[in-house]
């Protein structure tokens with residue numbers, strides 16, 4: 027397990043996972059705020075359409091980030107994330123799906139499709155099987171963790187594409203840390219119901235509030251799906267408390283006055 031690596035290219039600051047970097051036919055990036063065209067509270071690489079930022083700014087931000095990975099603008103696959111366990115599977119030709127239908131994970135074996143997810147505290151998990159040439163991107167906030175979307179996405183890779191979990195590499199992007207993820211008792215209760223074992227190891231109480239270690243719960247979801255620990259990178263970065271360079275928007279820290287970061291993965 028290694029820390030993600032910071033990169034600067036074409037004015038864009040982004041992170042890559044050592045786990046995924048060696049694959050020549052894969053491009054990926056967890057983008058920061060830096061390198062886009064938006065202004066004000068959306069300064070500058072805002073991926074969020076549902077904001078007061080203009081659509082043309084957001085599209086240009088997507089285009090720039092995609093271009094950095096070598097993606098054609100028309101091949102950027104966007105979804106409406108709603109903390110569901112809906113998974114979009116794309117095989118063969120890409121037919122743009124109905125964007126009003128919520129989707130929180132995408133799996134494909136189609137070369138040149140640039141799978142996109144958005145985050146501002148939530149986890150983005152990237153998965154890649156280099157043998158079968160299948161990649162996936164998953165948006166998993168605490169609700170996604172409760173509904174098991176990471177495990178379900180790996181299941182799609184194995185059931186539909188014939189992937190073997192031992193051949194899958196995984197990277198978990200910058201996301202909220204256990205100190206910043208303060209919540210009421212409802213979250214630990216839902217998590218304990220969803221995961222019957224060992225949940226107490228990842229939940230603690232500090233004063234009146236509860237804290238949950240989502241990064242480690244996701245790590246366990248990956249390993250219990252059969253992914254080898256040596257094939258997993260988990261970023262320790264937290265958009266909420268990593269404030270030194272103003273690289274991140276955080277839902278907790280900025281409330282609604284903010285943009286969102288994007289993450290992209292593509293088989294070249």
Ligand SMILES: [Zn+2]
Nearest residue numbers: 203206264267
């Ligand atoms: Zn934090």
